[in-house]
Structure formats: structure tokens, C-alpha cells
Amino acid sequence: MKLIPTEVIWFDGKLVPWDEARIHVLSHTLHYGGGVFEGMRAYKTPRGPGIVRLKDHMKRMVDSCRIIGMDLPYDVDTLCHAVVQTVSRNKLEEGYIRPLAFRGYSQLGVDPTGTPLSVIIAAWPLGGYFGEEAREKGIRVGVSSWRRMAPDTHPALAKAVGNYLNSQMIKLEARRHGYDDGIALDVEGYISEASGANIFLVREGEIWTPDVGSSILRGITRACVIKLAKEMGRVVREERIPRSALYDNDEVFLTGSAAEVTAVTEIDGRKIGNGTFGPIARSLRDAYIDIVRGKVEDRFGWMTILPAAKQKAPAGA
Ligand code: PMP
Numbered sequence: 001m002k003l004i005p006t007e008v009i010w011f012d013g014k015l016v017p018w019d020e021a022r023i024h025v026l027s028h029t030l031h032y033g034g035g036v037f038e039g040m041r042a043y044k045t046p047r048g049p050g051i052v053r054l055k056d057h058m059k060r061m062v063d064s065c066r067i068i069g070m071d072l073p074y075d076v077d078t079l080c081h082a083v084v085q086t087v088s089r090n091k092l093e094e095g096y097i098r099p100l101a102f103r104g105y106s107q108l109g110v111d112p113t114g115t116p117l118s119v120i121i122a123a124w125p126l127g128g129y130f131g132e133e134a135r136e137k138g139i140r141v142g143v144s145s146w147r148r149m150a151p152d153t154h155p156a157l158a159k160a161v162g163n164y165l166n167s168q169m170i171k172l173e174a175r176r177h178g179y180d181d182g183i184a185l186d187v188e189g190y191i192s193e194a195s196g197a198n199i200f201l202v203r204e205g206e207i208w209t210p211d212v213g214s215s216i217l218r219g220i221t222r223a224c225v226i227k228l229a230k231e232m233g234r235v236v237r238e239e240r241i242p243r244s245a246l247y248d249n250d251e252v253f254l255t256g257s258a259a260e261v262t263a264v265t266e267i268d269g270r271k272i273g274n275g276t277f278g279p280i281a282r283s284l285r286d287a288y289i290d291i292v293r294g295k296v297e298d299r300f301g302w303m304t305i306l307p308a309a310k311q312k313a314p315a316g317a
Pocket of ligand 1: 219
């Protein structure tokens with residue numbers, strides 16, 4: 001995700017200019033990885049910019065803090081308000097929003113007790129997470145030699161900064177092999193997830209996705225897709241899934257706030273289905289995109305719509 005600077009970043013309650021949102025090099029999180037973050041999108045809708053499942057993202061951020069033992073100085077409502085402020089002040093019509101809670105400067109050593117906590121919220125324009133073409137054509141992936149963390153090592157359900165070293169190893173290896181992303185197995189060899197997205201398989205009309213015991217992040221887009229699939233009358237199974245099921249199905253797709261609903265057309269050199277964006281994945285992608293872009297009614301109450309940014313009056317007007 002290329003960073004495209006916007007005007008301001010919310011920093012502990014203040015909106016500071018993008019270039020001035022700085023921290024000390026001896027900040028605790030930079031050294032030991034204790035922090036949590038979120039990632040969500042705002043889409044342009046006919047009524048103004050719409051943020052997808054804002055409250056659920058902020059709840060997960062608060063939950064992530066609880067899991068890793070960080071006393072976040074803000075509640076869910078304050079964080080939601082701060083996100084709205086950040087998007088509005090930057091006059092962003094659509095893009096990506098990144099809240100981050102981190103430990104600052106006061107002491108080093110693994111014991112984080114007493115380190116000051118800070119929260120920032122930044123937002124910038126973002127197109128397709130895997131590139132524009134992948135939104136239609138899908139992506140190629142390989143199974144990673146890096147496993148997801150065991151359930152008693154890192155807290156996979158927390159969107160914690162330190163967990164993303166694992167994601168980076170998966171992504172770097174995948175890129176080295178010429179893939180768009182890697183699929184990680186859990187410590188027992190069951191399918192877990194991609195480096196930054198959940199995975200779904202479709203076989204004979206039924207939809208399968210790894211359960212929360214498979215070292216996944218409890219994805220919010222995953223929840224959206226499960227809801228939409230059930231609404232369409234489809235069977236959705238959240239279960240442990242063996243690796244071999246990656247290869248003998250009709251469709252595979254990934255879900256994520258950034259990744260949206262992206263088809264996987266090839267895994268480890270084997271074509272999935274007929275190698276195109278499959279019909280069930282496509283119907284779920286379309287149903288999701290129609291809601292977030294405000295093309296259909298927001299029947300599940302997922303969207304927070306902001307007043308449309310005021311356009312600058314044309315010169316001479
Ligand atoms: N798994 C991982 C490891 C992720 O980083 C993400 C992106 N947040 C997801 C799954 C998808 O989660 P969500 O749909 O909430 O963005």
C-alpha cells in the first residue's frame with residue numbers, strides 16, 4: 001500500500017499535519033512489537049464517504065488491547081469519533097484508515113509496564129490491495145513454509161503489531177516465489193489464512209472457511225461474507241480444513257478490509273476451478289461492494305456515512 005499523504009493525522013486527540021506526526025526512535029513498540037492496529041476502508045457513496053463497520057473495527061481494537069494487556073486510554077465511541085474526524089478533515093472521499101495504538105518513549109526492556117500509550121489515526125487514498133487488475137482477475141498464491149503461530153505463542157485473535165512479523169515472512173517468501181501472496185497453515189498443518197486476509201473455499205456449492213481455532217484473525221470482512229452467503233441460502237462451514245482441500249475445490253477467495261473479496265485463481269501451480277473469478281465468489285464480492293459503495297440499502301447497518309466533503313468553489317466563482 002503506497003502511502004499517499006493527506007493533510008492531518010489524529011495523534012492523541014489532536015489533528016497534526018501529516019509530516020509532523022513523529023515519534024522518538026526509542027519508542028517501546030518500535031523495539032518490542034507491543035501495539036495494536038486496525039485497517040478499514042471508506043468508500044465513496046452517493047450520500048458521502050461511508051466507513052465500513054467502524055464500530056466493529058474499534059471494538060476489535062479495544063479487544064486486541066485487552067488480549068495483549070494494553071490499557072488503552074480511549075473507549076470505542078471516542079475512537080469512532082476520532083476516525084470520523086480524521087476522514088472528514090482530510091476531505092477523503094474514499095481510502096484506507098489506519099488506527100494504531102503503541103507504547104511510547106520512557107524506558108526500554110521487554111517489561112512494558114509504565115510506558116506511555118499513544119494512539120494515531122491516519123487515512124489516505126487506496127485502490128486495489130493486490131493492484132487494480134487483481135480486483136477482476138484474481139491472484140496466484142502458494143502455501144507458505146512459514147506457519148501461523150501456535151495458539152499459545154502469539155495471540156492470533158489480536159490484531160497486534162508483533163504478529164505481523166509472521167505475515168511479513170509469509171509475504172516475502174510468496175513474492176520471492178513470484179506469487180501475489182502466501183497461504184499459511186496453522187501449527188498442526190490445517191489451513192489458516194493469507195498474510196493479511198482470511199480464506200474461503202467453495203466446493204459443490206458449500207462454502208468453507210477455517211474456524212477461529214486455526215490461528216486466524218477474526219476478520220470483519222469474513223463476518224460480512226458469511227452473513228451475505230447465509231442470506232443467499234448457502235451453507236457456510238467454519239471448520240478445521242486440511243491443506244489438501246486447497247486443491248480439490250471449485251473456487252477459493254480471500255477477504256479483508258483492504259483485500260475486499262479477491263478470487264484466488266491458482267495455488268501452488270494448480271489452477272482453481274477454470275482459473276477465473278468463480279461465480280459464488282463473484283456474487284459475494286458484488287453483494288459486498290454494492291453495500292459498501294451505497295448502491296443498495298445498508299440492510300445490516302454496516303456503514304457510517306459522513307457528510308460529503310464540501311467542494312472548493314471554482315476559481316473566479
Ligand atoms: N487476517 C489477517 C492476518 C489480517 O491482517 C486481516 C486484515 N485486517 C484479515 C485477516 C482480514 O480482516 P478484516 O476483514 O477485519 O480486515
